[in-house]
Amino acid sequence: xxxxxxxxxxxxxxxxxxxxxxxxxxxxxxxxxxxxxxxxxxxxxxxxxxxxxxxxxxxxxxxxxxxxxxxxxxxxxxxxxxxxxxxxxxxxxxxxxxx
Numbered sequence: 001x002x003x004x005x006x007x008x009x010x011x012x013x014x015x016x017x018x019x020x021x022x023x024x025x026x027x028x029x030x031x032x033x034x035x036x037x038x039x040x041x042x043x044x045x046x047x048x049x050x051x052x053x054x055x056x057x058x059x060x061x062x063x064x065x066x067x068x069x070x071x072x073x074x075x076x077x078x079x080x081x082x083x084x085x086x087x088x089x090x091x092x093x094x095x096x097x098x099x
Contacts, residue, residue, distance in 0.1 A: 059083055066094065 006013050024030045038047045062085045065077040078094060 064088070 008014075021030065038049065038052045039045075040047050061081050061083055063079055063081045064085075065079050068076050068078055070076055078096070080094060082088070
């Protein structure tokens with residue numbers, strides 16, 4: 001319908017989008033969550049799942065041990081695995097579930 005064209009940056013259009021977003025948020029339809037986002041580094045935008053083709057990659061899983069000293073003085077270790085060994089020098093902590 002070329003008689004009702006809109007420019008996405010028109011003030012009225014932007015306000016309508018903002019109001020719709022706020023309404024959906026207030027009704028609980030929009031919320032924050034931790035989700036994987038497919039990202040295109042070329043266009044610097046998110047892309048849909050339909051645009052992503054997963055393909056198996058051959059790679060390496062490196063296992064290494066961090067030396068630990070128990071409160072008793074006994075030496076032990078914590079084994080971790082990574083696919084990115086080049087980041088190890090930047091490690092500042094390892095989170096461990098107490099169980």
